[in-house]
Amino acid sequence: MSYETLKVERHGPVGWLIFNRPEQLNAMNARMREELADAWVELDRDPAVRVIVHTGEGRAFQTGVDVEEIATDGIGMERYRRSLEEWDLHFTSWHQGVWKPVVTAVNGICAGGAFHWVADADVVIAASDAEFFDPHVSVGQVVAIEAIGLMRKMPVEAVMRMALVGRHERMSAQRAYELGMISEVVDPPERLREAAQELAEKIARNSPAAMAATKRALWGALETGLTEACRNGARELVSMWGHPDQVEGPAAFAERREPRWALDAPDGASSGGGGR
């Protein structure tokens, strides 16, 4: 498939999804929003792709919705009313029910709506010069979905502070690392893609089926109370019993070789639905 606003590439077992509107600081216009839905599905369905890395071209990772389009196309935010009111979004891996591991590599400015892809990724790393801030309330917009996702994954006060201080303050990659919003700061920043590829290749060495079930268990746990999450998690756990990877894994370990994983996940890598 070809894309106007994204680059989609493969490097070994790693699929790359790259925002490609560097002139607009990778702001999301209506076209990008549609292309993201397709790109996640394309990579999720490609059996050669085991892990997806997500980053941006240029000096920004992403800066939210394209405000120029909103201001000039005569439709504005109304274009998105139905999708929000009906909770029918398709632009992140979580929205699209992607059960392959997703690594977000924040390459620069990460502002406002960009937090959707930080919140909805499994693993997040950043270049040492990345900066995080949420200017929504400084232009009269509400902060909701992105911050709601982040709040489940990191200390809440930091999320609230970013939401309420708006554009008048930025968080460094180092502080994001301390808070556990990201797990690795890459310095020098030029090494970011290399570091992301290395990390993705480590993840790609693990059982695809076991990782998909693990993702379902952990993301599902954000939906319920603890005991119910454990009950649901137990179902994911047992679903893998008898799967060929559970024979191959220990055998490869004993024989000191890389395992050859089955490519068909027990329930299919993309059971769809995400949190929806």
Added chain:
Amino acid sequence: MSGSYETLEVTREGHVGWLVFDRPEAGNAMDATMLAELERAWCELADDPEVRVIVNTGNGDAFQTGLDVVQLARDPEALREQSRRTKRAELRITAWHNKVWKPVIAAVNGACAGGGLHFVADADIVIASTEATFLDPHVSVGQVSAFETIALVRMSPMEPIVRMALTGRHERMTAERARQLGILSEVVEPERLRDAARELAEKVARNSPAAMAATKRALWGALETGLTEACRNGARELVSMWGHPDQVEGPRAFVERREPVWQPLDPAGARG
């Protein structure tokens, strides 16, 4: 309308409202009078259209040391009404209890103990002086730690909170450790604390009051439900601002490189 208070100082500076615990001789502990005055003070500041952000701090060495145990020991009758409220989880002592939708900054100036943790857990933003310490002595006097720590375990890594609840008065957490854990976001020298709080509050006050109120409703509401339901509810808050004049004024002011002139917050949206 500025009511008079025995146990609090309630003042305004520009768009910043200050709610200051003022029983320094008692470590700012909450007696029956303060418990009643807190509800009145939060509502007064929330209902004042001039106030856009509220800073909560304490006079003296302590920030807040929880229920006044001296009064509890000598005059338990005075605290009966509050005991009833505690039993029903109907406390009205924090901004969250009173459903205040204006941003609240806690500036922790010293010891924050036991019930004092309510005001950390229920603030939006927390900063502290290097002299601030955090402890939860409930179990050391035979009391259960519940509300404050329940809220804190949703907001911070859990182990340090449970440790605090179980070590009781025999251990204190430093401001720097609380910053590392993300319980608070800034530690300053004691003499700089109020200036730092004011500067931060003035930044927050530059943002759209209506958008901040809806943001607070979305984010605090998200602590009540599963992720997807929280997002659905959040989407409603998001869309509720579409068509609001601030959404035209914000981008326009940005383009014209001037401060935006926001609509005053509808009093109905400030609280409740």
